[in-house]
Amino acid sequence: MRVGLITLILLLTASPWLNATQLRGTGDLGVVVERADGSLQVIETTGNTILGRIEGLGDLSHASAVFSRDERFAYLFGRDGGLTKVDILRQTIVNRVVQSGNSIGGAISQDGRLVAVSNYEPGGVRIFDADSLELVADIPATYGDGKQSKVVGLVDAPGNQFIFSLWDAGEIWVVDMDEAAKPVVRKFKEIGLQPYDALITPDGRYYIAGLYGEDGLALLDLWNPQQGVRRILNDYGKGQQKLPVYKMPHLEGWALAGRHLFIPAVGQHQVLVVDTDSWREVGRLDVHGQPVFVMARPDGRQVWVNFAFPKNDTLQVIDTQSLKLVTTLHPGKGVLHMEFEPRGEEIWVSVRDIDRLQVYDTATFTRRAEWPVLKPSGIFLTSRAHQIGL
Amino acid sequence: MKRPVSIIASLLLLCQYASADGIPEPRRYELLNLLKHDCGSCHGLSLKGGLGPPLTPTQLQGKPLDFLTATILYGRTGTPMPPWRPFLSDAEAEWLAKRIKRGVQ
Numbered sequence: 001m002r003v004g005l006i007t008l009i010l011l012l013t014a015s016p017w018l019n020a021t022q023l024r025g026t027g028d029l030g031v032v033v034e035r036a037d038g039s040l041q042v043i044e045t046t047g048n049t050i051l052g053r054i055e056g057l058g059d060l061s062h063a064s065a066v067f068s069r070d071e072r073f074a075y076l077f078g079r080d081g082g083l084t085k086v087d088i089l090r091q092t093i094v095n096r097v098v099q100s101g102n103s104i105g106g107a108i109s110q111d112g113r114l115v116a117v118s119n120y121e122p123g124g125v126r127i128f129d130a131d132s133l134e135l136v137a138d139i140p141a142t143y144g145d146g147k148q149s150k151v152v153g154l155v156d157a158p159g160n161q162f163i164f165s166l167w168d169a170g171e172i173w174v175v176d177m178d179e180a181a182k183p184v185v186r187k188f189k190e191i192g193l194q195p196y197d198a199l200i201t202p203d204g205r206y207y208i209a210g211l212y213g214e215d216g217l218a219l220l221d222l223w224n225p226q227q228g229v230r231r232i233l234n235d236y237g238k239g240q241q242k243l244p245v246y247k248m249p250h251l252e253g254w255a256l257a258g259r260h261l262f263i264p265a266v267g268q269h270q271v272l273v274v275d276t277d278s279w280r281e282v283g284r285l286d287v288h289g290q291p292v293f294v295m296a297r298p299d300g301r302q303v304w305v306n307f308a309f310p311k312n313d314t315l316q317v318i319d320t321q322s323l324k325l326v327t328t329l330h331p332g333k334g335v336l337h338m339e340f341e342p343r344g345e346e347i348w349v350s351v352r353d354i355d356r357l358q359v360y361d362t363a364t365f366t367r368r369a370e371w372p373v374l375k376p377s378g379i380f381l382t383s384r385a386h387q388i389g390l
Numbered sequence: 391m392k393r394p395v396s397i398i399a400s401l402l403l404l405c406q407y408a409s410a411d412g413i414p415e416p417r418r419y420e421l422l423n424l425l426k427h428d429c430g431s432c433h434g435l436s437l438k439g440g441l442g443p444p445l446t447p448t449q450l451q452g453k454p455l456d457f458l459t460a461t462i463l464y465g466r467t468g469t470p471m472p473p474w475r476p477f478l479s480d481a482e483a484e485w486l487a488k489r490i491k492r493g494v495q
Contacts, residue, residue, distance in 0.1 A: 035435060062431070062434075062440065079438075102434070102438065167441065194470075245470060246428065247431050248432065248441060309428045310477060375427075
């Protein structure tokens, strides 16, 4: 009896060891960037808990992540040009290369073998072997008389392609990596002034770059690239005074609900609704501030919006059927990022200034969990591994 | 006898609190947080540049303090730099400009 009790106690207290050796899937895992500390929190979304912390990833301001197709490894793209491969299960850094002076984002190829990083300095895209992180291709974003452009809006597309936009040059480039040793670059010029970010529709067909320097967006139909880049929503800001922009909006994390695409209006307190058949604006919604992320719940029924400074303490939810505001939440100052769980019943929210990570129920809008996390920014769940463009 | 001492002590405390710039310590903390995270969303968390140019002392060498203060307050037309005047006093903008010129961290 006594021996049994002691064994039980020993077993219970040894549970960390048990956890370490227990078999576990990764489908309900994710990482949260602690932007100021260069660390990651590993989260799990079944019990809404934090599993551990990984340190030593450099400058993670504006960092983002993509996942290996087995959902075990995350590739982190840091501001300092660092590309870090992380083992989520072991919570360790597997490999890390500093591949440029200043980078902004990345993507993983359709076949999972290549990881591409978009750089500000020197402007261009570098492509690495996903396994070894060895450089496979270097594509400087050279334009005009030899200048190099900052690169934004890098995504993967079917056919082992990478697509990105050139902020300074106003161009969209499509890189075909079918033969990794011989990348084929196709350039689309004069697409508009200062593309600031881009998205690819979840079917991988349309690449859409938002423009900062003028109204409108640049649309490339990847099923018919010979048609070239077409301008849509050319005059959405017409007759309106553009407000100063305190934070660039994001287009990553597409917001496609049915046939409607929801996108932030630059310099306006509005979300634009675009019909993806005609590519015309079919509505616009007045919101609390300048939208930063406009994200559709995976079922497309709701769109969640966060806002730029100084209105970044608020989240708004829009019903995509009635186009009406459903609710306004006040998670705290510095709502930086949101991530839906794969089937959309919960959403994770980073609240930077109060150092909190929160989980909300998307039906009742009640808070399900809250964790202290240092200056949280991007939240990335492993389910992204199987989504085109993410 | 005890009183003057405590008055002097609290005055000293107050001086430290308000500082020579007239910006109280908690506000300075807020301003540095703003610089790091909100200016940082374009200029980089460590101010080494992003979509916006780097704001390192080397980069800003030769740029007069007035010019930097005015850029913070009024923005730069023709660029994405917005005016921060709605959120900052003249003194606060100048304090930030000085801090940036000197180098943060």
